[in-house]
Amino acid sequence: MPNPISFQIKVVFVLAAAFCTVTNAGGQERLITCDNGDNVHRLSCENGVISVEKALYGRADGETCSEGRPPAQLANTACSQLGTLDVLAQRCNGKKVCELSVNAFRSSDPCVGTFKYLDSTHTCIPAIHVVACEHSLANLYCDEGQIIAVRGADYGRRDRTTCSYQRPNAQVQNVDCSSPATKVAESCNGKNKCTINVSNSLFGDPCAGTFKYMEVAYSCVCKCNGKKVCELSVNAFRSSDPCVGTFKYLDSTHTCIPAIHVVACEHSLANLYCDEGQIIAVRGADYGRRDRTTCSYQRPNAQVQNVDCSSPATKVAESCNGKNKCTINVSNSLFGDPCAGTFKYMEVAYSCVYAEV
Incomplete structure (x- = not known):
């Protein structure tokens, strides 16, 4: 008897196409991009932020992205590039929109002569989105009894408008500048409140001469989720008084x-x-x-x-x-x-x- 958390695809799609997107009943979205030239793999969330769950660059069957391909290029169905999930998760987790060229996964060839594709599954998880300009402070906080869980964080620049006020054009032109801001998770995970000084001294400088900003997506989670036993003093909820004089x-x-x-x-x-x-x-x-x-x-x-x-x-x-x-x-x-x-x-x-x- 399948677990009730299992899901079933509810949209019929053609696997030979260059791009395919499928949303299943569990809220997961599967995207397939054939490795044709500079095809872009685009993940997005209308509500929440991206959390990549599965990713494969290679070939797992003979039908996906098979149109016009000779049988020899489809025969190897046990072909996968190591580290694909890590690359996609690092680039996309915590973002509302994420675009990557399939070129990013061609650093080596896991199966020479096989026509490959990028196949990913992601969910959109509820998250708080924070943007803070360079040389400013970013404040992350949760309600009492909850703690911060950082879903993704970047430092750099990906557009010309964010944090551009009174900045010369030369400082906002480089929009291909983005570095994972891992220090945010290291500093804030598990805390109820956290302040980050957005600066090169904390994150390094991914693009000298560009005025940068930090983007963070985080959730507020219960301290007890996933534990067999969880004990919290009621004191943990007394930082403020919602109704003075009431027991x-x-x-x-x-x-x-x-x-x-x-x-x-x-x-x-x-x-x-x-x-x-x-x-x-x-x-x-x-x-x-x-x-x-x-x-x-x-x-x-x-x-x-x-x-x-x-x-x-x-x-x-x-x-x-x-x-x-x-x-x-x-x-x-x-x-x-x-x-x-x-x-x-x-x-x-x-x-x-x-x-x-």
């Missing part, structure tokens, strides 16, 4: 969803996998430390004392959602360091869902 209470509703729970210590590898025909759906992931016993073997006391250290590990969902198997290198280089000097671990809750086409 208040905290009222919440939650459901328990089937999930696989994985814990992996810092500097180790975590392996997520599902049965054939199923794909990974990450429900929640954290990196940090919430107790003194997990991943504490032969660690000095100073490295396990801070148990108030937890940051959303959004890279897990970005890397693993939509895959059958996935390996995560648990390290500060991937997640940032939410508590220097503390030996950390990653906790992930995920489900295996059917992906029916």
